[in-house]
Amino acid sequence: MHGLPFTAPALLAPMEGVTEACFRDLVLDRNPPDALGGAFTEFARVSQQPLPERVLVRHLGPRRHAAPVGLQIMGASAEAVAATARRAELAGAPLVDLNFGCPAKGALRGCAGSALLDDPPKVEALVRACVDAVERVPVTAKIRAGGDDDTRLEEIASAVEAGGARLLTVHCRTRREAYRDTADWERLRRAVRTVSIPVCGNGGVEAHADLAALRAETGCALVMVGRAAMADPWIFSGRVVERAEAARFLSEYAAALRADGATPHKQAGRLKQLIRVWRAGGLVEDEREELLRERDDRRLLDWVEREANASQLGPHAATR
Ligand SMILES: Cc1cc2nc3c(=O)[nH]c(=O)nc-3n(C[C@H](O)[C@H](O)[C@H](O)COP(=O)(O)O)c2cc1C
Known part of the structure; x- marks a missing residue:
């Protein structure tokens, strides 16, 4: 699918404290690979040193599924993040995703996650360092629509593409909007118009029908679901359970x-x-x-x- 290992265009979002293997495996078991195309680990936080392989192995969990589980990395040091990306590949990660969206204070203090949205050249450098470090697996990136506002969305999206990422996931809220109820899908249309790599739209999917609606309305090639999959883990297949x-x-x-x-x-x-x-x-x-x-x-x-x-x-x- 778009040269990426996903088995369907709907993905389970990375969620810290939620999408560890225990939860992820149950969701992957309940939605066939033609409904749920892939998932992500919660972010693995990198400071100055690359993470040891045993930490990455733990993030990836013991089981493998037909749909791939990408390992997500968050950090500000291009060197340490890139070395971690290579170790993730060696640990068996089918793809590596970079986090440019986390609004948590800890991430901002470390100038990582959504802090990087204010520095598109740094985003590009980080993506490129990872692309250069891995040998085979695709590198993807997940951004928010911006920091304080969405005026730099095109610049950030272009930076991700220029760095060599194979997929751009856009959470359509800004850092300032955090997890507010409204999700502005027009921002996804803007990202789709900006880059030529596939865009995965994220934010505000509430029900199974929204999976197709988001793609139809925005032109996104893929769609990612976070909290609605905690409310209804069958959302990808659309099965209504007793x-x-x-x-x-x-x-x-x-x-x-x-x-x-x-x-x-x-x-x-x-x-x-x-x-x-x-x-x-x-x-x-x-x-x-x-x-x-x-x-x-x-x-x-x-x-x-x-x-x-x-x-x-x-x-x-x-x-x-
Ligand atoms: C509890 C929680 C933890 C999250 N952890 C991560 C994370 O580790 N990495 C990441 O990129 N996004 C993380 N997010 C953001 C989600 O991946 C997603 O972008 C966001 O929830 C919007 O999608 P939704 O409206 O479908 O929930 C987290 C969100 C929640 C609610």
Whole structure:
């Protein structure tokens, strides 16, 4: 697909603290490769030294899928990021993605992530350093529409292309807009008009129908989904699941976290992260607030288990 290893034009966004292997694998298992074309690790943060290979191996996780999982790197030192990109390739990453969008204070302090949106020549240099460092895998880049405003969008997009990236993902919000509700798809049209490499549009996809709508309305070749995939992991295939199947996702997620060494407290925290936005199967509609208030980790985990096992007993058999 466009000379890239993706198996379909819809991708799961990189999300720190969410798209670790435990969550990613479940989403990739539930959406066939002709519906979900690829995913990304959460960002791997590089400071002055390249990351050791074992860290990259951990980001990539133990499993491989038909759809590729790109390793995302964030950093400001072109040398260290490029050396990390090469190590990522050697660790088995099918592609390397560079983060120019993170608005977190830590990233800005290190002049990385979205801080680089104010310095397009630096973006170009970083992309080029990585392109030169890897031998085979494509280098891609993910930007926001700008820093304080979107006036430099074309300049930033052109810098990514000039550096040799094979795909430009545009999160259509600016750094200042952070994660606000509105997403301006006109900015995606502008990016598409600016570069000749494929553009992946991101921001504001809420439902399965939006996957096609975004591409049709903007001319983007690909589309990336973040938070809506936390609310409904089946969004890529468009399958509507029953309550018990939705609960089984959460219970398998807890089990995967447990197998990965997470404490019950961490498991419950990660479950709440999904429950806060969850829509699939009508599972938490009535009890969302109550579940989020639950302080007893065990009780939350037990509720998920009961719901997941309730399929033989009828749709609403499990009660707290
Ligand atoms: C919890 C969270 C963590 C994120 N972490 C990353 C990250 O590691 N790398 C990145 O490029 N973007 C990250 N993002 C941004 C998403 O990839 C995406 O661009 C953004 O959520 C907009 O897409 P959406 O409207 O579909 O959610 C994160 C977003 C969220 C909500």
